[in-house]
Amino acid sequence: MEWTSAQLRSLVELTHRGTITAVAEALGYTPGGVSQQLNALERSAGHPLLRRVGRRVELTDAGTALAAHAERMLGIEADAVAALERTSDTVSGTLNVGLFATAAAEILPTALSRVRATHPALVVRSHELVVDDVHDAVAAGSVDLALGLDYPDVPIPREPTLRLERLFRERFSLAVPDGTLPGVRKISLAHTGELSWILPDLTTHYARAVLTVCRRAGVEPRVHHQVTDTAASLALVEAGVGVTPVTDFMRQLRPSRFRVLSLTEPFERHIVVIVRAAARTRPSVAALVEVLRELADDAASR
Known part of the structure; x- marks a missing residue:
């Protein structure tokens, strides 16, 4: 039996992610490329490794058995690379x-x-x-x-x-447009309920973290703009359309004119x-x- 690391990794990832599309996204292949890897592995193994169930595929008993060994084989390969480097x-x-x-x-x-x-x-x-x-x-x-x-x-x-x-x-502060909350230098998230927020897609880890700390403070952010790019978010703050959390590293991405308020609640990344x-x-x-x-x-x- 001859197989490649890429083929074994595709099989292992399928056990973790469940779909060929998800495997392709994780490995940087196309779904067709992953299917080709798995088909080649199946031919080499001489046993059916996958079966189609509706529009999905699932592992056969042989596929499950090989996947368990594949994880160990990939680990041994990593150990071998480390050993070679140490020479x-x-x-x-x-x-x-x-x-x-x-x-x-x-x-x-x-x-x-x-x-x-x-x-x-x-x-x-x-x-x-x-x-x-x-x-x-x-x-x-x-x-x-x-x-x-x-x-x-x-x-x-x-x-x-x-x-x-x-x-x-890094601890988060709150970026607010010039002229917003004049005289305020430190704010509680509990007092941000009337502000317009700029956040990334609400399914991201970052947005979920913001929502979590806000809800703990008893407020539901009014998200008016969902923007993934940090520099774009800061540009929107500068334009006066909303507020967004910010760290020192984030501020370096786009020099902007806005005020930065400390947060009472601990919120960090x-x-x-x-x-x-x-x-x-x-x-x-x-x-x-x-x-x-x-x-x-x-x-x-x-």
């Missing part, structure tokens, strides 16, 4: 890193500069992802590690195969690095994580 006297190789827009703008440039200076043989390739997708991208093996956002009120799922390490801790537990011992992964930790320590000391 070298220098940190080298190629790392694929997933990150969201704020991290790409404010963290990646400095991190890459330090990596070039300390580990010139290490190649880092970055992939900007939708922030809510970075966890799945690491789990699926699409990237080796990723920078993501974790909200204490709506945390990233904890899985035994993944490790989350907090780098930055954590910028985290997400990595597969089996890959954490790779010298290349450990080196990049160390650089990121140094950046976080520098920021905390300022």
